[in-house]
Amino acid sequence: MKYLGVDSGGTKTAVGLINEENKLVEKRSLATDVKGGVAEIAKNAARLIDEIFENQGLTYSDIEYVGVGVPGSVDNDKGLVLYANNLDFLNAPLRDEMAKYIPLPIYLENDANCAALGEYFAFKEKEDVDDFFMVTLGTGVGSGSIINGKLFKGFNNAAPEGGHMNLVPGGRLCTCGNKGCWEMYSSGTGLTMTAREIAEENLDSLMWELAGGKIENIDGRTPFEAASKGDKAAKEVLDKFFYHLGVALVSVVNLFQPEIITIGGGVSEQGDILIDKAQEAINNGSYTKTSRVTRVVKAELGNEAGIYGAAFLRR
Numbered sequence: 518m519k520y521l522g523v524d525s526g527g528t529k530t531a532v533g534l535i536n537e538e539n540k541l542v543e544k545r546s547l548a549t550d551v552k553g554g555v556a557e558i559a560k561n562a563a564r565l566i567d568e569i570f571e572n573q574g575l576t577y578s579d580i581e582y583v584g585v586g587v588p589g590s591v592d593n594d595k596g597l598v599l600y601a602n603n604l605d606f607l608n609a610p611l612r613d614e615m616a617k618y619i620p621l622p623i624y625l626e627n628d629a630n631c632a633a634l635g636e637y638f639a640f641k642e643k644e645d646v647d648d649f650f651m652v653t654l655g656t657g658v659g660s661g662s663i664i665n666g667k668l669f670k671g672f673n674n675a676a677p678e679g680g681h682m683n684l685v686p687g688g689r690l691c692t693c694g695n696k697g698c699w700e701m702y703s704s705g706t707g708l709t710m711t712a713r714e715i716a717e718e719n720l721d722s723l724m725w726e727l728a729g730g731k732i733e734n735i736d737g738r739t740p741f742e743a744a745s746k747g748d749k750a751a752k753e754v755l756d757k758f759f760y761h762l763g764v765a766l767v768s769v770v771n772l773f774q775p776e777i778i779t780i781g782g783g784v785s786e787q788g789d790i791l792i793d794k795a796q797e798a799i800n801n802g803s804y805t806k807t808s809r810v811t812r813v814v815k816a817e818l819g820n821e822a823g824i825y826g827a828a829f830l831r832r
């Protein structure tokens with residue numbers, strides 16, 4: 518039997534067909550019409566599934582179930598999206614809407630948890646581990662935890678929200694209303710803020726030249742590029758960035774004791790230095806001082822992790 522994974526993000530809805538060997542056979546996507554609500558997302562997902570079926574010569578009888586990742590908190594028992602601020606959903610009946618088109622079991626899950634599950638299964642192809650943590654450094658900081666081989670979700674199906682762990686008491690104001698959340702420092706957005714702050718204090722920094730003299734052109738990539746050319750201010754930006762990332766990851770290790778932490782998201786594309794710095798922080802800072810240290814690895818599925826994970830929800 519095959520499986521379908523749906524990733525219903527704030528900007529696009531994507532559907533992937535996963536085969537018996539856990540491989541993505543075909544993927545299709547459409548822009549998400551946020552105003553159309555869950556009815557529109559269900560209709561679009563069903564349309565993408567029909568296209569895949571037509572292309573692959575399949576029908577619903579070839580599929581075991583459909584898993585759906587949603588950027589928010591879900592209640593799978595009731596089939597509801599409890600809250601998704603990007604999609605403006607509150608107690609939205611996503612499963613009932615999808616069931617109008619899809620004659621199969623439909624399972625809902627938070628999208629960061631889906632991504633963690635996708636990366637976990639991919640990692641398990643190489644090595645058998647039971648305790649695994651994923652961090653996504655993108656626009657925000659996403660996180661997902663596998664404990665004893667199962668997704669850890671907490672009593673509200675919302676755990677873990679690592680990005681909103683308090684890292685700097687009284688620090689930068691977060692979109693969630695609190696101050697000093699991890700994602701205000703280690704996301705692409707947080708890195709950009711740090712780069713602009715330090716650039717303003719260092720008008721001779723190479724970051725200005727790379728940005729054509731415009732502060733709005735300084736983003737998360739700028740300090741990496743400038744630092745690789747020896748710019749001191751850019752190195753200061755990265756030192757701060759790695760410091761905050763390391764402090765947060767040490768807390769993750771001390772709380773969850775994962776055997777593996779995988780790091781994904783746009784910021785992780787900046788190369789091995791990020792993985793090396795994260796590993797160094799954990800080696801130096803985690804409470805347990807044994808020969809078995811949590812290993813940090815780069816995520817491997819890119820933006821398809823959520824589709825894989827949705828398709829793996831009941832594997």
Ligand SMILES: [Zn+2]
Nearest residue numbers: 681691693698
């Ligand atoms: Zn927050």
